[in-house]
Amino acid sequence: DTEVTQTPKHLVMGMTNKKSLKCEQHMGHRAMYWYKQKAKKPPELMFVYSYEKLSINESVPSRFSPECPNSSLLNLHLHALQPEDSALYLCASSQERGARRLGGYTFGSGTRLTVV
Amino acid sequence: AQSVTQLGSHVSVSEGALVLLRCNYSSSVPPYLFWYVQYPNQGLQLLLKYTSAATLVKGINGFEAEFKKSETSFHLTKPSAHMSDAAEYFCAVSPGDHDKVIFGPGTSLSVIP
Numbered sequence: 001d002t003e004v005t006q007t008p009k010h011l012v013m014g015m016t017n018k019k020s021l022k023c024e025q026h027m028g029h030r031a032m033y034w035y036k037q038k039a040k041k042p043p044e045l046m047f048v049y050s051y052e053k054l055s056i057n058e059s060v061p062s063r064f065s066p067e068c069p070n071s072s073l074l075n076l077h078l079h080a081l082q083p084e085d086s087a088l089y090l091c092a093s094s095q096e097r098g099a100r101r102l103g104g105y106t107f108g109s110g111t112r113l114t115v116v
Numbered sequence: 117a118q119s120v121t122q123l124g125s126h127v128s129v130s131e132g133a134l135v136l137l138r139c140n141y142s143s144s145v146p147p148y149l150f151w152y153v154q155y156p157n158q159g160l161q162l163l164l165k166y167t168s169a170a171t172l173v174k175g176i177n178g179f180e181a182e183f184k185k186s187e188t189s190f191h192l193t194k195p196s197a198h199m200s201d202a203a204e205y206f207c208a209v210s211p212g213d214h215d216k217v218i219f220g221p222g223t224s225l226s227v228i229p
Contacts (some may be wrong), residue, residue, distance in 0.1 A: 045216060
């Protein structure tokens, strides 16, 4: 299995809703990442997990709450989002901390989130 | 600080013509460099990577890139464009022993029949 699987592919949520994004990989990668990508822009790093522990939080608002229950699974819990949070949310993984050792990330196809 | 610039937010080529997408980087340490491609409504896919082993790097789908330290460049080329190459291309740098990969702003490639 050489894929990163993200669910759901599309999500529409109201500003008072609570929802979660899920990311799963079975490549034995020990680093996992959440990125946010707005239209026609490059991905922006949100969070990095290394060996199931949060190692980087890029000053993301608390309405985004990451969770890494095990080495294969990464969640992003969403609560009280704003319309400007609408974007493509990408999950990625790499063999271990430090993308240079692998030479890059494996990305999922993303969840397209619309906040109404 | 490390950064990546991509000259040309949009490039159009005719089918069968040479593809050249430009990338320049700044890094205080020897960088690792990557090119990613993103097709519509998809995630990013690694095309190729430079990890200091060889300056000319061959990737998937017939793409290659050459690392030129003197020019701080890592331009992406393909001899003959195919319609399926139409996508967004991101150059990225991973400076040092670091978790972060810094992406350039991207270049949208259109292929004209």
